[in-house]
Amino acid sequence: MSKKIPHKLIQQRSNCPIATALDVVGDKWTLLLIRDIGLLNKHRNKDFQEAREGIPTNILANRLKQLVERGLLEKQLYQEHPPRYEYHLTESGKGMLPVVKAMAKWAAHHVEGVEIPKGIGKR
């Protein structure tokens, strides 16, 4: 069991677990980074910027910082000059994969023309 996220790092609207999860990942972009890292094996800034959804760079930087601070991601130095980092899921970050997969399943069932790409569904 990894250390739990302390209250002070999340602006909680209530102590409801659903509301709390949404205080962490309740926006259009954060869970796409969890997808990129956990399901699509992308780990570097350049990879995230290349995703089809076109995440704005300022939002990307903000979300990566938040996810590291809150312990869902960890940074690993892969180049020293200039310093560059890869991002990997922690145990807490991996804990979001069932959320992401449940979303994929919903959209594949309920939105026209959406399918789960081969390979993703099985992980």
Add this chain to the structure above:
Amino acid sequence: MSKKIPHKLIQQRSNCPIATALDVVGDKWTLLLIRDIGLLNKHRNKDFQEAREGIPTNILANRLKQLVERGLLEKQLYQEHPPRYEYHLTESGKGMLPVVKAMAKWAAHHVEGVEIPKGIGKR
């Protein structure tokens, strides 16, 4: 199987199922309404306004309208003068409950002081 949501009702950033689900519920409030209706047995405007998170009334009205348009909720008239409606989950709306439950599980495991209230976990 209910009718699928047509593309034109969602501003899709890509046809990835995860991104598409986030185009529908990727904000801090929408899934709280799914929680209220599907898990807490709340169905009326007044009930939603009383939730501890304090949803602003303009956001509440907007999210209810979007969820009805996109077929996750259906309205039922419960009073004629003046007309007032209750909101219920459709099949598509019920399809979001696994997402909500996975979020609850994540927060209960990974955030300090958060627990799944008795009764909710079993549904």
